[in-house]
Amino acid sequence: MSDKGMMEKEEIFSKVLRAGRRTYFFDVRSTRADDYYLTITESKKFTNDDGSFYYKKHKIYLYKEDFDGFREILEEMTNFIVNEKGEEVISERHQKDFKKEYDEQPVEQTASPTAEKFTDVSFDDI
Numbered sequence: 001m002s003d004k005g006m007m008e009k010e011e012i013f014s015k016v017l018r019a020g021r022r023t024y025f026f027d028v029r030s031t032r033a034d035d036y037y038l039t040i041t042e043s044k045k046f047t048n049d050d051g052s053f054y055y056k057k058h059k060i061y062l063y064k065e066d067f068d069g070f071r072e073i074l075e076e077m078t079n080f081i082v083n084e085k086g087e088e089v090i091s092e093r094h095q096k097d098f099k100k101e102y103d104e105q106p107v108e109q110t111a112s113p114t115a116e117k118f119t120d121v122s123f124d125d126i
Contacts, residue, residue, distance in 0.1 A: 012036065021045045038062040 013028040025041040040060045047053045062070055 035064070037064065 015026045017024040
């Protein structure tokens with residue numbers, strides 16, 4: 001076995017994506033058998049009442065045998081969202097008259113075109 005120190009082993013390959021209050025850490029790590037896998041850690045910053053803050057972390061482990069499936073589904077999901085809603089971020093905060101618009105909308109939205117789109121999909125064949 002090679003005599004690499006633990007510190008060296010931790011830092012195989014890492015990237016950081018900062019996204020507002022969230023930070024995503026992508027880290028290549030090594031298995032006991034000395035193969036590589038990926039961890040994706042989401043760290044979210046929360047502020048306490050006294051102004052101090054803390055972080056909540058969630059970690060996903062991704063192994064080689066799942067790369068293709070994961071990549072395919074991620075691409076399918078991101079494409080679906082962009083195709084359905086465009087790349088521009090739709091946010092309640094950005095719409096000055098959001099509240100007003102919301103109140104005027106009828107509660108019954110049975111005939112919405114998006115709802116129809118999904119009804120003719122039978123989930124049994126998926």
